[in-house]
Amino acid sequence: MAQSSVSRIVDYPDDPIELLKQLLEAAAKQQPDSLQYMNLATIDDEFGVLNRTVLYRGLSNDKCIMYVTQRFTRNYKNINANTKCGITILLPQLVLSTPDTKPHTWQVRLIGATAVELPDAELDALWSKEPLSAQIRDTIFPCGQPVDYDELKAKHDQFLKDHLEQGHSLQRPSTFTAFKFVAQRYDFLKVGVDQIADRVQYRRQENGQWEAMHVST
Template sequence: MEQSSVAHIVDYPDEPIDLLQQLLDAVKKHHPNSQQYMNLATVDDEFAVLNRTVLYRGISADKCIIYVTQRFTRNYENIKANAKCGVTILMPEVMLTSQETTPSIWQVRLLGATAVELPESELDAWWNRELLSAKIRDIIFPCGQPVDYDELKAKHDQFLKEYQESGKPLQRPPTFTAFKFEAQRYDFLKVGVNQIADRVQYRRQANGTWEAMHVST
């Protein structure tokens, strides 16, 4: 017999970033070696809208999601030309509370998100958190250019060898930068098998506080 039920988001905190952090912590608890990704959409003069899946980097001191990129990339040019972005984080297996016996799918969307570039004084901290592979890419790899794989692989291997032999940390290149996303709304969707999704949406008020409410799917 077919089944149907309605998902329910309960006991959500007053601020959206706190709920996002709870979800990220729950994912890490059950998948400690996993990495979290997010989808970023920007407006592009040539292709209208471009989206890409990027590594989630963390949260700023003022509770905004961080995006790391290079100043020579198309996505950087897109954001500088039009700072309005679409951001989605998908978490396919989450058990947020100890009472849950089966995982749910959670989707987090930022609505009305504006990208704000971080000042130079804050970039070293984010550079130091980067994986070695990301740092090497930022320093030696071109972006979006036709390349010969074997030449690129040899360049990488030589760079890695010299880095390991030097024992010195890699310095942040001048092209490295980061943005934070200031959103007008955060939309949290939860759904399981044979369920109708529940959504909680946080809407920023004129005084800067958040109002949270259930909205229909």
């Protein structure tokens, strides 16, 4: 027999970032070796809306989601031209430590998000966390340019060989940068199998505080 029920988000905190942390921590416990990704959408003069799946980089000192990029990329140019961005984090089959232990899919959206470039003083810490493959890419690889694979691989292999022989850390290139996203709303959606989703939306008030409420899907 067909079933239907309504999902419910309960005991959510006053601050949206605290709820986001709960979800990300639960996902990390379930898949400790996995990385968390998010979808980033920007406005492009040539193609209109462009979106890409990027790595979630954690939170800034003032609890904003961060994104690492290069200043020569199209996404950096898009953000500079129009700082309004769309961010979505999808967390499928997530089990929280609540009485309801069934898996649910969660979607977290940032609404009215404005990108703010981080100051140079904060970039070294982010660069030090980059894996070697990313540091090499950021140093010698072009972005979005037609390339010859064999030439590119030979360039990579020689660069890696020289780096390992020298034994020095790679220096952060001047093109390496990062953004934080300041959102007007955080939208959390929870849904299970044969369920109608529930949403809790946090809306930033004029005094900077958050107002949380259930909204229909």
